[in-house]
Amino acid sequence: MGEDSRRLGGRTGGRLGDVREAALTLFAERGYRATTMRAIGEALGLRGPSLYNHVGAKQELLRDIMLGTLDRLLAEHAAAVAGIEDPAEQLRRAVVAHVRYVVSHKREVLVNNREVLSLDEPSRVLLVARRNEYERLFRNLVERGLEEGRFEVESARMASYSILDMGNGVAVWFREDGAMTGEEVAAHYGRLALQAVGARPA
Amino acid sequence: MGEDSRRLGGRTGGRLGDVREAALTLFAERGYRATTMRAIGEALGLRGPSLYNHVGAKQELLRDIMLGTLDRLLAEHAAAVAGIEDPAEQLRRAVVAHVRYVVSHKREVLVNNREVLSLDEPSRVLLVARRNEYERLFRNLVERGLEEGRFEVESARMASYSILDMGNGVAVWFREDGAMTGEEVAAHYGRLALQAVGARPA
DNA sequence: CCTACCGATCGGTAGG
DNA sequence: CCTACCGATCGGTAGG
Structure with missing residues (x-):
C-alpha cells in the first residue's frame, strides 16, 4: 500500500522527479517561502521528513x-x-x-x-x-x-x-x-x- | 536622545511615513517574507515591537x-x-x-x-x-x-x-x-x- | 518606546 | 518511509 501518486512528470524519473514536480506546482501557486516541505510531501501522499530521502534540502x-x-x-x-x-x-x-x-x-x-x-x-x-x-x-x-x-x-x-x-x-x-x-x-x-x-x- | 533618523520620505509624514519607507526599502531588497519587523525597526533605530505603535500589522x-x-x-x-x-x-x-x-x-x-x-x-x-x-x-x-x-x-x-x-x-x-x-x-x-x-x- | 515573552511555524535530524 | 522532536525564527502582546 502507498505505491501510487507518481507519474506527475518531472524530468528526472522516479521519486525525485515527483518531488520536483510537486514542489514546482506549489512554489508557483503559493511562493517558495509559503510552501512547506510538509505540503510538498502531502501532495505526494508522504510526510514532510520523508522527502529528505530524495532531496538534500528545500x-x-x-x-x-x-x-x-x-x-x-x-x-x-x-x-x-x-x-x-x-x-x-x-x-x-x-x-x-x-x-x-x-x-x-x-x-x-x-x-x-x-x-x-x-x-x-x-x-x-x-x-x-x-x-x-x-x-x-x-x-x-x-x-x-x-x-x-x-x-x-x-x-x-x-x-x-x-x-x-x-x-x-x-x-x-x-x-x-x-x-x-x-x-x-x-x-x-x-x-x-x-x-x-x-x-x-x- | 533617539529623536533622529526620520525624513526618509514616506508620503504620510511622521513616524508612520518613516516606517513605510523603511519597509519599502527592505521589501524591495529582501522580499516581504524575508523582512522581519525587527529589521524594519533597526533601520529606524528602534526595536521591532515599537513599530506596533504606528502600524497595526506587518x-x-x-x-x-x-x-x-x-x-x-x-x-x-x-x-x-x-x-x-x-x-x-x-x-x-x-x-x-x-x-x-x-x-x-x-x-x-x-x-x-x-x-x-x-x-x-x-x-x-x-x-x-x-x-x-x-x-x-x-x-x-x-x-x-x-x-x-x-x-x-x-x-x-x-x-x-x-x-x-x-x-x-x-x-x-x-x-x-x-x-x-x-x-x-x-x-x-x-x-x-x-x-x-x-x-x-x- | 523598551524588555520579556508567548505561541506557532518550519526545516531538518535521529533512530528506527 | 514514519514518528518524535530539536532549534531557530518571527509576528505580535503584555505591561510598564
Missing part, C-alpha cells in the same frame, strides 16, 4: 527549477536560430521559441520571475549570469539587425529587455483552456517583437 | 504599498491622457507616464511585481481588480487606435499586456546613476510602445 528544489529553466531556454534558443542567416527571422524564431517555452512551462517561468530573492548564494549569482547570457543573445540579434539596416530602435539593450519582459509576462495570463493556443500566442509575440524593433522587409 | 505595510502604487498609477494615467484626442499620442503619453513612475518608484514597482502572493485576502483581490482596471485603460487606447486605423496589431489585449510588462521590467535594470536618465528611458519606451502597436502617422 533550497535545492528551488535551485534546480530556476537554473534548469535557464539551461533549457538557452538550449531552445540555440536550436531556434541555428542555420538561419536573416537576423529578423532569427529574432522572430527566438521569440517564438521563448514564448513556446513560457506557455508550456508556465509554473517554471512564474517561479523564475518571482523567486530570485528566495534563491540563496551562490546559486543566485549563477542564475543572474545565465539570465544575462540569455539576454545578450537577444541583444546580439537586435544589434545585427540594426547593422544590416533591418531594424530601427534607439537601444538594442532596451529592445532586448522589452522583448524578454513581454514574453515572460505571458506566464501570468496564459491559460491552457483560453481562447488562444500556446502556439498562436507564440506566433503573435514573434510578430509583435519584430514590429517593436521596427523590422523592415529585407 | 501585512498592512505591504497592502498600503501595493494598493497605493496602483492608485497612483491610475491617477497618473488619467492626467497623462486628459485633453488629448489622438489615440497614438495618448498611448505614448500613458507609457511615458508609466515608465516615469517606474523609474521614480523603483522599489514600489519591484514589490508590486514580486509580492502578489505575499498579499493576504481580501487585499489581493482588490489589487488584482485595480491592476485589471489599469490594463483596460491601455487596452482601450489600443482599441481606439485600431478603430481609427492608426495601429496594426492582432490583439489589443496582448498588446496592452506587452506594453505594461515592458514598462514594469524597467524597474529591474534601471539605475539612477546609469547611462540614461529616467526621463530618457521613459521617452524611449513611449516610442518603443508606439512602434510595437504598429502606429502610423495620422
